[in-house]
Amino acid sequence: MKKAAISIAVTFGVAFFLFFPWKIEHYEDGGTVTYSSLTYKICVWNSLSGKRDISEIYYFPENFKNLTELNDMETLDEKEEAHVMAEDSDGYYALCRLIVATYGYVEEEDCFVSDSGPRLHNLIFDGDTEELPVIRWSEDFSLIIPHEVELGSITVLNEKGEKVLGLDSESSDGKYFSELPAGTYYVAVEIDRKGDYIEARDEYTYSVEQYAFCLKK
Structure with missing residues (x-):
């Protein structure tokens, strides 16, 4: 029973570490905000010269790209x-x-x-x-x-x-x-x-x- 409790605690601890948005950044492009964890990044776009009022999620490994790289990820097509x-x-x-x-x-x-x-x-x-x-x-x-x-x-x-x-x-x-x-x-x-x-x-x-x-x- 004790071993199961420890296993559950470790699982929750690892999940919290991987998925909690540890880093929140505010940009001066009009109000874009990003919430970053080790496995994903959420971008709430509000750029004066680009995307506005759009929320997008980027999973590993794209979550480690900066805002410019994410904005340029769209294909030419x-x-x-x-x-x-x-x-x-x-x-x-x-x-x-x-x-x-x-x-x-x-x-x-x-x-x-x-x-x-x-x-x-x-x-x-x-x-x-x-x-x-x-x-x-x-x-x-x-x-x-x-x-x-x-x-x-x-x-x-x-x-x-x-x-x-x-x-x-x-x-x-x-x-x-x-x-x-x-x-x-x-x-x-x-x-x-x-x-x-x-x-x-x-x-x-x-x-x-x-x-x-x-x-x-």
Whole structure:
């Protein structure tokens, strides 16, 4: 009986030692908090430039990675599935994706190569806007920016391709579009998407993308 009690006490002691979150850290990225034990780490994400209001658990051995490494654990395929969208009370709208710049790694030559593609104003000048989705303005219109990407800017062009409004990364709720007079506009939401980390060069691949649509008021 005594031996069984000792065995139970040891088991509980080891379990407590392995699973109790001994280390709690608060980060100045907007309020992210981590709770770390020897077997797992819980991240309560609240980053101003990334994940917000999301709790995730990482098990051994990922629990020994730092916050940056955990944030970069998503694969490139997962990141490519995250797209900017628009929404209003009628539903969600897929936007036209334009790859305007890429910075990729060529393993055979051990070098980075950059490339560029057309932007929204190029499509307007060329009269090639048929593929753009047309969205009717409403007061509850807003843009959905995935946490996997970083919003750079939002540019509003008129039918001649001239810039009539430039918005920063704090304007994705769509309220600033209400300042536009009635008419037809073309909108480009530009984002930066981080790709693979190339350890040998200590550098990331990335792409710059525009999500474009036609807005009618």
